[in-house]
Amino acid sequence: MRVCVLGAGVVGLTSAYQLARDGHDVTILEGRDGAALETSFANGGQLSYSYVAPLADPSVLPHLPAWLLQRDSALRFVPRLDVQQWRWCLSFLLACRGSRARQTAMEMLQLGALSRDALHELVQREAIDFNYVRNGKLVVYRDAQAFDAARRKMAYLAAAGSDQRALDAAACVALEPALERAQPLLAGGIHTPSEEAGDCYTFGVALAGLLQARYGVAIHYATPVESMIIEAAEAVAARTPHGEIRADAFVVALGNGSAPLLRTLGVRLPMYPLTGYSLTLPGTPGHAPRVSVTDLHRKVVYAPLGERLRIAGMVEIAGMSVAQRERRLALLRRQAQEIFPDAGDYAVAETWCGHRPATPDSKPLLGATPYRNLWLNTGHGALGFTLACGSARVIADAIAGRTPPLDLGAYSWQR
Structure with a gap:
C-alpha cells in the first residue's frame, strides 16, 4: 500500500518507520527544510513514561x-x-x-508503556545515536x-x-x-x-536518514501540504506547491498544522x-x-x-x-x-x-476520520517524544487492519 505521512516531526517519522516496517511504500511530506525542526527541535528531552x-x-x-x-x-x-x-x-x-482525569491518566499510562516498549525495540534493532x-x-x-x-x-x-x-x-x-x-x-x-532521556532532534534526523537509506522512504522537504483532495469520502491526494501526491492512505502528523488542514474538510480538532x-x-x-x-x-x-x-x-x-x-x-x-x-x-x-x-485532556488524537483512508496521529502536546513510538504502532496496526493494543475510541477526535 502507498502511504503518505504528513509531517516529519518525531510523530510523523516514527509513524513512517512503523509503516515501512510493515512493508508499505511510504512518502513523507514536510513543509520545513529538514526533519524535526518544529516542536521536536528542542523539547524537554525526558522520556517520562510514568509521568504522562x-x-x-x-x-x-x-x-x-x-x-x-x-x-x-x-x-x-x-x-x-x-x-x-x-x-x-x-x-x-x-x-x-476527577473521574475523567483518573480515566485519562490510566489511558495515557497504557499508551506510555506501549511507547516505551516500541522505542526499546527500535533502539535494539536500529543503530541510532541520540x-x-x-x-x-x-x-x-x-x-x-x-x-x-x-x-x-x-x-x-x-x-x-x-x-x-x-x-x-x-x-x-x-x-x-x-x-x-x-x-x-x-x-x-x-x-x-x-x-x-534523549535528544529528540538528533533522534529525528537520524531516523529520517535511516528511513531513506534502509527502508526506501521518500521524504520531500520544503513541501507544505496546502489541502487534501477528496473524492467520494476518500482522500486521493495531498496538494502541495510542487504538485499532487497521491496515495492509498494518509496520516496527518502535522502538529499545530493538523487543525487548519482538517478544518477545511469539516473536521474540527480539539x-x-x-x-x-x-x-x-x-x-x-x-x-x-x-x-x-x-x-x-x-x-x-x-x-x-x-x-x-x-x-x-x-x-x-x-x-x-x-x-x-x-x-x-x-x-x-x-x-x-x-x-x-x-x-x-x-x-x-x-x-x-x-x-x-x-488537546484539553492531554491525550493525543489517534485513529480514523470521517474519510476512510485519512488517519490522525497528532495533538501530543508536551509528550510527543514520550508517546511517539507507541502512537505510531497504534496507527500502523489500524491501517493494516490489525486490532490495536488499546482502545482507539479513547483517542478519537470526537471524544
Missing part, C-alpha cells in the same frame, strides 16, 4: 487564579480574540473532573503537602506498573549530588529508575498551541545533573543530553504568539540557576521557543 498524567486535573483548579494572573507563573493565560482559545479553555475545565540514556527521573518537591500527596499517589501508579521510591531531601542529594546547594529548598522527591521554552547549555561535570530532574514547583525539567543539559518549562495559552519570548527565557534561566547554579555556562545557552499541539 494529564495537565487537566482537579488539583490544578485551586492554583489557576495565581498561575493565570502572575507574570512569573509556570502557566499563563494570555486572552485573545480567538474562539478556538476560549473553546479549548472551556474543554480543559471540563476535563478537570544521546539516549536510561538514567531515571527524580521529581523534587519544595512543598511538604505536595510531597505527601505525591507519596499517596505512588500506590495508584504502582498499580499501573510504575516502580517508584519516595526520598527525603538528603536522599535526593545522595542520588543526584548536583542538587546539594538546593537541598534547603527541598521537602523530598519521587525517584522513578525506569525513566529515560487542539490549541501551548507555548513552551527551553535552554540548552554545555554541562559542567559534577555540577550538572546526570539523573533527569523535574522541579515540580517551577514546572521545569532538566535532562542530560550527552555533554549538554536541556532545561525546559512553562506553559502559555497564547496562541502562536512569541511576544513574551525574551522575558520568559530570562525567567527560565533565573529559575534554573536557583536549583542548579553551577550546572553550566548559562550565558552561552541556546534558546528555543515552541508551540506544543495540545
